[in-house]
Amino acid sequence: MSKKESENGSAESAGECTAGDTKDDKGLGLGVIFFIVAFVICFLSGTLLFPKLLYSKKEQPFNFNHELHVGEAGSCDSCHSLREDGSFSGIPTLDKCMECHTEEPLGATEDEAVFVEMYVAKEKEVPWYVYSKQPDCVFFSHAAHTQVKPGGAGMDCVTCHGPIGETTSSRPYEENRITGYSRDIWGKNIWGIKKHSWDRMKMDDCAACHKTETGHQGYCFQCHK
Amino acid sequence: MKVDRRSFLGLGLGAVAGFSVSPVLLKLTDDSSIWTQNWPWTPVPLDGEVMYESSVCSLCPGSCGISVRKIDDRPVKIEGLNEYPINDGGACLHGISGLQYLYDPSRVKTPLKKNGDKFEEISWEEAVSLVSGKLADIRNAGTPEKLACISDKHQGSVSRLFKRLLKSFGSPNFYTMPSLESYLELTAASLHGKGTTIGFDLENSDYILSFGAGIIEGWGSPVACFKANASRKERGATLCQIEPRLSNTAANADRWVPVKPGTEADLALGMCAVILKNNLFNAAAVAGFKGGFNKLTALLQTDYSLSKISEITGIKEADIEDIATQFAKAKMPVAVFGKGRGDSSQSLKELVAVQTLNCLVGNINKEGGAFVQPVKEYLEFPEETMDDIADKGFAQPKLSPYVHDLFDKVNASSQPVVEALFVYQSNPCYSLHDTKAVKQAFGKIPFVVSFSSFLDETAKEADIILPVHTFIERLEDIPSGAGLSKMVVGLSKPVVKPVFNTKHPGDIVFLIAKAIDGSVAQSFEWETFDECLEMAAGNIWGDLSENGYVILSEGVPKAPHEIDVTFLSKAPDSVQPNGDGDLLLIPIDNMRLPSAAQAASPFAVKTISDEELKGKETVVEINPQTAKGLKNYDRVTLTTPLGTAKVMIHLSEGIMPGLVGMAKGLGHSFDNKYVSNKGVNINELIGPVIESGSGLDAAFGIKTKISKA
Numbered sequence: 001m002s003k004k005e006s007e008n009g010s011a012e013s014a015g016e017c018t019a020g021d022t023k024d025d026k027g028l029g030l031g032v033i034f035f036i037v038a039f040v041i042c043f044l045s046g047t048l049l050f051p052k053l054l055y056s057k058k059e060q061p062f063n064f065n066h067e068l069h070v071g072e073a074g075s076c077d078s079c080h081s082l083r084e085d086g087s088f089s090g091i092p093t094l095d096k097c098m099e100c101h102t103e104e105p106l107g108a109t110e111d112e113a114v115f116v117e118m119y120v121a122k123e124k125e126v127p128w129y130v131y132s133k134q135p136d137c138v139f140f141s142h143a144a145h146t147q148v149k150p151g152g153a154g155m156d157c158v159t160c161h162g163p164i165g166e167t168t169s170s171r172p173y174e175e176n177r178i179t180g181y182s183r184d185i186w187g188k189n190i191w192g193i194k195k196h197s198w199d200r201m202k203m204d205d206c207a208a209c210h211k212t213e214t215g216h217q218g219y220c221f222q223c224h225k
Numbered sequence: 226m227k228v229d230r231r232s233f234l235g236l237g238l239g240a241v242a243g244f245s246v247s248p249v250l251l252k253l254t255d256d257s258s259i260w261t262q263n264w265p266w267t268p269v270p271l272d273g274e275v276m277y278e279s280s281v282c283s284l285c286p287g288s289c290g291i292s293v294r295k296i297d298d299r300p301v302k303i304e305g306l307n308e309y310p311i312n313d314g315g316a317c318l319h320g321i322s323g324l325q326y327l328y329d330p331s332r333v334k335t336p337l338k339k340n341g342d343k344f345e346e347i348s349w350e351e352a353v354s355l356v357s358g359k360l361a362d363i364r365n366a367g368t369p370e371k372l373a374c375i376s377d378k379h380q381g382s383v384s385r386l387f388k389r390l391l392k393s394f395g396s397p398n399f400y401t402m403p404s405l406e407s408y409l410e411l412t413a414a415s416l417h418g419k420g421t422t423i424g425f426d427l428e429n430s431d432y433i434l435s436f437g438a439g440i441i442e443g444w445g446s447p448v449a450c451f452k453a454n455a456s457r458k459e460r461g462a463t464l465c466q467i468e469p470r471l472s473n474t475a476a477n478a479d480r481w482v483p484v485k486p487g488t489e490a491d492l493a494l495g496m497c498a499v500i501l502k503n504n505l506f507n508a509a510a511v512a513g514f515k516g517g518f519n520k521l522t523a524l525l526q527t528d529y530s531l532s533k534i535s536e537i538t539g540i541k542e543a544d545i546e547d548i549a550t551q552f553a554k555a556k557m558p559v560a561v562f563g564k565g566r567g568d569s570s571q572s573l574k575e576l577v578a579v580q581t582l583n584c585l586v587g588n589i590n591k592e593g594g595a596f597v598q599p600v601k602e603y604l605e606f607p608e609e610t611m612d613d614i615a616d617k618g619f620a621q622p623k624l625s626p627y628v629h630d631l632f633d634k635v636n637a638s639s640q641p642v643v644e645a646l647f648v649y650q651s652n653p654c655y656s657l658h659d660t661k662a663v664k665q666a667f668g669k670i671p672f673v674v675s676f677s678s679f680l681d682e683t684a685k686e687a688d689i690i691l692p693v694h695t696f697i698e699r700l701e702d703i704p705s706g707a708g709l710s711k712m713v714v715g716l717s718k719p720v721v722k723p724v725f726n727t728k729h730p731g732d733i734v735f736l737i738a739k740a741i742d743g744s745v746a747q748s749f750e751w752e753t754f755d756e757c758l759e760m761a762a763g764n765i766w767g768d769l770s771e772n773g774y775v776i777l778s779e780g781v782p783k784a785p786h787e788i789d790v791t792f793l794s795k796a797p798d799s800v801q802p803n804g805d806g807d808l809l810l811i812p813i814d815n816m817r818l819p820s821a822a823q824a825a826s827p828f829a830v831k832t833i834s835d836e837e838l839k840g841k842e843t844v845v846e847i848n849p850q851t852a853k854g855l856k857n858y859d860r861v862t863l864t865t866p867l868g869t870a871k872v873m874i875h876l877s878e879g880i881m882p883g884l885v886g887m888a889k890g891l892g893h894s895f896d897n898k899y900v901s902n903k904g905v906n907i908n909e910l911i912g913p914v915i916e917s918g919s920g921l922d923a924a925f926g927i928k929t930k931i932s933k934a
Binding site for chain 2: 032033034036037039043044045046047054083085087089093137176179181186192
């Protein structure tokens with residue numbers, strides 16, 4: 001019998017194990033501890049460290065005070081206007097800036113001095129990083145969303161872009177190292193959780209709003225032309 | 226507590242579970258999908274404000290209106306301009322790929338001076354100083370007539386400024402490259418008097434009798450011809466195409482009549498004989514014939530019997546009679562001349578004979594016929610200031626009537642008959658017959674100045690290259706011609722800032738003239754070309770600058786015309802091909818391959834069929850009867866008196882037996898890897914044949930032999 005036991009030792013020991021061996025329980029306990037430790041480390045890394053690795057922070061060429069400019073110019077579309085053909089001009093060109101600015105600084109800020117010296121004097125466009133730039137495979141019409149006339153949604157800029165007009169400084173641009181696009185598209189929250197309509201600009205956000213406002217989330221080719 | 230494999234399993238599972246419930250996987254999946262849909266290495270056109278600027282294309286004599294689409298001042302596309310009187314929105318493949326010339330790898334980026342076999346970059350000041358210094362030496366030596374200039378045309382302000390420079394310098398030696406417009410003017414001069422030209426009302430004619438004119442292969446103003454051809458079926462008009470090969474035009478025609486190459490003049494005269502014999506002519510029109518008509522009638526009766534013409538041309542007697550009858554009985558017939566694109570060598574006998582058909586049926590200055598009218602001159606320049614040297618030099622006889630003769634003269638003389646040569650908007654070292662002889666002549670001319678945008682075959686032979694803006698970088702008046710029924714002058718505008726350190730050709734002429742000083746400088750009082758054009762265009766400048774074009778004449782001309790057939794009545798000889806081979810090599814004009822000053826764009830080269838260019842090898846077309854056991858894409862050696870070429874064979878029932886058809890416009894040798902070193906330049910294999918009576922190079926082919934390579 002003892003010979004037979006020794007021949008089938010492994011199977012029997014397994015049976016004994018399921019019956020409850022204190023020595024083996026300790027092993028399982030250590031495994032559980034390892035599991036928990038690894039889980040916590042990886043979960044925290046994935047949540048806290050991963051975004052820091054995924055995005056590289058880039059400073060804008062110089063600080064831009066939106067609040068000041070809105071106060072001086074009036075509204076968003078004073079600078080970010082629709083062209084005659086309905087396309088959106090986006091970030092103003094140097095020519096647009098020079099409609100108000102001159103070759104001499106208008107104010108006394110250091111940022112304007114940089115603007116005048118580095119860009120106005122050299123007739124060079126300011127290489128702004130665009131927080132809201134969507135991938136090239138997406139077509140988006142600002143006119144259809146912002147205009148009030150029949151067919152237009154009459155939306156406020158803030159709905160998608162947030163209260164950027166109230167900011168006094170430019171926050172760093174966070175570039176996704178894989179896609180090359182801004183962090184603002186996915187949203188600051190790495191889980192993709194949003195509190196405001198402007199916190200994220202993913203396709204699902206477009207679809208959700210379209211569903212609410214028009215009753216249909218829209219077709220692929222409407223944006224992916 | 227013992228660390229065993231279960232502990233590690235727990236560690237691994239914990240890590241997997243930890244990452245799985247963290248946002249990592251979700252985020253990486255999303256990012257990788259965005260990355261794969263927007264490969265970072267794929268160029269993406271920059272976004273910006275869209276603008277359209279209208280201009281005129283001058284890549285060929287078609288003179289089409291174009292609309293250049295720009296994004297933030299960067300041109301991105303050329304389209305046909307709607308409602309432009311010539312092309313009304315249409316565009317050809319060369320026009321739409323015109324932007325490729327802007328960034329062409331062979332562009333000359335700054336003035337160059339030849340140093341040994343290489344070019345070295347120099348400043349504009351040095352370049353102008355070198356040119357004006359050399360010209361001053363020639364003038365001081367009392368031989369200003371030894372300055373010659375070759376341009377693509379004689380119309381238009383830039384060519385006029387070159388001509389003006391030569392005249393005020395003291396030289397009559399201004400030459401133009403052969404073009405359809407030059408042949409139209411020569412034909413008109415022979416039949417209707419000097420200073421006139423001919424247009425064909427193809428869009429209204431009900432019977433088009435084309436003597437090899439490639440109506441959909443780049444002849445005349447290509448887009449206008451495409452449109453006229455496209456409307457042919459709707460109008461119920463007939464196209465009868467007479468040529469040795471089933472070209473695209475022939476395939477598109479209602480009737481294709483293969484004719485032995487070089488016998489088209491005899492065929493046209495044979496048809497004239499049929500029309501006269503069968504009383505199919507327009508009596509009123511014939512009554513207006515001024516000179517040589519009786520002599521010509523007698524000649525036609527004796528030498529142009531149907532049986533004889535049938536034997537010469539290889540066309541059945543009944544067919545000749547039938548076509549002549551259909552042509553004469555049509556309500557609005559028109560006979561069209563100018564083989565292929567109409568800009569290569571032509572026989573004046575053939576051109577005049579075909580136009581005589583138009584005269585006989587009385588369709589001159591009738592709707593759907595041939596329009597004969599004076600060349601409209603819209604530019605007015607003040608008289609040149611001429612000093613004694615200029616007067617004396619300009620009074621000297623021109624070295625030769627045509628450009629090919631000029632190079633013969635240069636080669637034949639032991640002393641330099643030309644001391645300095647300007648070459649503008651033309652590439653004679655590529656596009657004239659016997660390019661080897663032309664290059665030899667260039668070698669014998671002590672000082673050659675090229676005004677080219679590209680380091681082409683001719684620019685490579687120059688001592689100085691003064692690079693000019695391309696057609697979309699400069700202001701220029703573009704007169705139409707090219708056999709159109711209407712005369713239009715368009716305004717080509719600078720739609721983009723010059724990409725390289727180039728200048729406007731007119732401004733370069735001013736710089737040179739001012740540097741020569743004296744009466745030459747006094748003849749050029751303008752500071753800029755823009756100012757000069759505004760002054761010279763005078764009355765029409767307002768409309769031209771505002772609308773982009775001015776119609777100089779439209780509709781049936783009311784101008785009286787004369788008809789004088791003295792040239793034909795003298796029974797000029799027919800041209801015979803050189804060589805002693807058993808086959809005849811003939812050039813094939815193709816819409817996809819320009820063969821004059823401008824080489825094809827990379828895009829256009831990509832559209833060439835494998836039946837004309839396979840890889841880097843020219844493919845020649847021969848009839849299976851001629852092939853003698855050769856198969857498609859067999860390699861053979863072509864031998865003509867001028868040289869040999871290795872080519873491939875394409876068997877086609879669409880070419881007459883005994884002929885070898887080779888595409889023109891291949892075999893460039895300048896530094897553009899997309900265009901050059903592809904195929905053979907047929908002009909290296911064909912030599913000029915001078916037509917007696919006209920002095921034109923009328924070579925339509927050359928005898929050749931084929932041997933298996």
